[in-house]
Amino acid sequence: MEILYIIALLLLLFTTFTGRLKRFTVFFSIVVILLLNYGLENNLDLYNYFNRYNNIMNIESSREIGFQIIMKFFNLFNIDFATFRCIMIIIALSYIILYLKKITKDISFFMLLYMSYFAFMDAEQLRNFYALIVLICAFKYLFYNEKNSNIKYIILILIASSIHSSFIVYLLLIIVKSNINISKLLLKAIPIMVVIMLVLARYTNMQSTILGLFSTEEDTRATYYSQASSNLGWIIPATIYIFNIFVIKYCCSVVKDKELFYKINKYSLKDAKIIKKTNIISISYVFERLYWINIIALIFLPLYMNSLVFYRMNRNIVMINLLFITSLYNKLRETKKKSLIIFILSFLVILGYCIFDFSI
Secondary structure, three states, X not given: OHHHHHXXXXXXXHHHXXXXXHHHHHHHHHXXXXXXXXXXXXXXXXXXXHHHHHOHHHOOOOOOXXXXXXXXXXXXXXXXXXXXXXXXXXXXHHHHHHHHHOOOOOOHHHHXXXXXXXXXXXXXXXXXXXXHXXXXXXXXXXXXXOHHHHHHHHHHHHHHHXXXXXXXXXXXXXXXXXXXXXXXXXXXXXXXXXXXXXXXXXXXXXXXXXXXXXXXXXXXXXXXXXXXXXXXXXXXXXXXXHHHHHHHHHHHHHHOOOOOEEEEEEEEEEOOEEEEEEEEEEHHHHXXXXXXXXXXXXXXHHHHHXXXXXXXXXXXXXXXXXXXXXXXXXXXXXXXXXXXXXXXXXXXXXXXXXXXXXXX
16 A cells, blocks of 8 residues: 555656646545555544444534534445545535646645645544535635635634634634734734733643633544643744745745736526636736735634644645645746746745655
8 A cells, every 4th residue: 555655746846747647646645545544543533433334323513513414424425534534525626626727727736735634634534624625615715805705704603613623713713804903913912812822721721711612522632632731832834834935935936027917717597507617817916916815824823732632723734835835836847937946945845745744
């Protein structure tokens, strides 16, 4: 199995630099991901999900009703846990591919980075992965300025939080669409939050209380998480995330004043006919808005001081960043300008997370 994984990475690396064998390479990498997941042993996280899935029909209520409904649906058809997990991975990856296909033709760069790190985390952190797909669906509304886009974003975030309750914090990202001076807001908010979190983490039992808000009656892992303090360990994922912001800022500088655009096709039904409308969106605008979204997400960093489990909140945004970075990389690869720099910077972000999660 390790050989297939290495082959998949090498093929993705080849396609990332050449643009050749795109369909075969992506298809092969998805097959390898499914094989790895199906044969994955039930460690601590998966063991809890395994028991929860098999006993889901005996659970009458849950704070995460969305995740409960998903599991009950598959359980009704007597689908075993391993098959359920793989089907959900297929659905999730299919949506990511369709999302990427709207902004770029080659997704091999994203798949390379995804298989290098995120695939391992998503294989175990199921609720986070499924909720993340809903967040990706909601994310586009942060770039629209229409009034109803706010409502759509809020509704989707509420749906995501019904799968994983911690996703409710992403409602804060809607600040990017307000008239608030984000820089001034963060200058005031982050120092205050740092002091508060330090006091709560070191001198009170608030850590257990906070994590309890994201726990469920049938999932007791929050108790396990609350027994560990991050001490100074939070600095590592915080540094990785801040470096990620510098990568986005560099992308902003690359596309500034350049005539690069996304062509997004929208389809609507009118008078029994399907109407196609193509929207032209400046890549410069998208990365500028993306940069400020990442800046707002700095508000989540002080939460690491209570428990490192909260670093996922920023890590999720990093994965979404890679969707847009992939599209930029492909455009730069065509002109052979600065694409290698984008590749190296993105790889360093992933390498940082790999070292933190698998070595430290």
